[in-house]
Amino acid sequence: MRAVIVYESVFGTTKEVAEEIAAGIHDAHPDAAVECVPVADADTDLTRTADLLVVGGPTHVGTMSSHVSRAAAHLPGMATAGREADSSGPGLRDWFHALPDAQNGTHAAAFDTRGPAEHHAGAAGGIARRLAHHHYDVLADPEGFVVDGIDGPLHRGERERARHWGAALV
Numbered sequence: 001m002r003a004v005i006v007y008e009s010v011f012g013t014t015k016e017v018a019e020e021i022a023a024g025i026h027d028a029h030p031d032a033a034v035e036c037v038p039v040a041d042a043d044t045d046l047t048r049t050a051d052l053l054v055v056g057g058p059t060h061v062g063t064m065s066s067h068v069s070r071a072a073a074h075l076p077g078m079a080t081a082g083r084e085a086d087s088s089g090p091g092l093r094d095w096f097h098a099l100p101d102a103q104n105g106t107h108a109a110a111f112d113t114r115g116p117a118e119h120h121a122g123a124a125g126g127i128a129r130r131l132a133h134h135h136y137d138v139l140a141d142p143e144g145f146v147v148d149g150i151d152g153p154l155h156r157g158e159r160e161r162a163r164h165w166g167a168a169l170v
Ligand SMILES: Cc1cc2nc3c(=O)[nH]c(=O)nc-3n(C[C@H](O)[C@H](O)[C@H](O)COP(=O)(O)O)c2cc1C
Pocket: 008, 009, 010, 011, 012, 013, 014, 015, 057, 058, 059, 060, 061, 062, 063, 069, 070, 072, 073, 078, 113, 114, 115, 116, 120, 147, 149, 150, 151, 152
């Protein structure tokens, strides 16, 4: 089994979640080949050979990031935990435009990171819809993991929850 986790992360928090999900998949399936890859490096060879593709990114303005929101992440006052924004390279939106359709039976799942307010809409719904549009078999509800501030850190317990969520996918 080959699992690929593709993530977009401006401040590094979604990357942390992606790495926990990878660890969880490995917990549940020690023989699996698991790769955790930033969206800039996730080329079509990588996605074509995956049995499970997990895709996640930060929630910006209630949905997936855009060129505008990725630029806004650099505005003064955004980063209160002292992390530096990095929005170089493509975001998930552009990456999905180039994603080839899945081979039959390739499983997929979507996640995001988001602020703590209840009933927040997140990016994961849009990610899951795009995966389904590319004929991936989306096997879990879109999941959100909570951050305490714009630039993190992850809310207490979310790291463990991400690891369990990853394990449950396989
Ligand atoms: C421009 C911008 C808009 C945001 N809008 C939302 C929002 O609408 N809802 C929300 O829950 N979080 C919002 N956030 C907080 C992000 O969810 C948070 O920065 C992200 O989860 C951190 O992930 P990263 O470290 O991987 O970039 C916003 C952040 C930025 C920079």
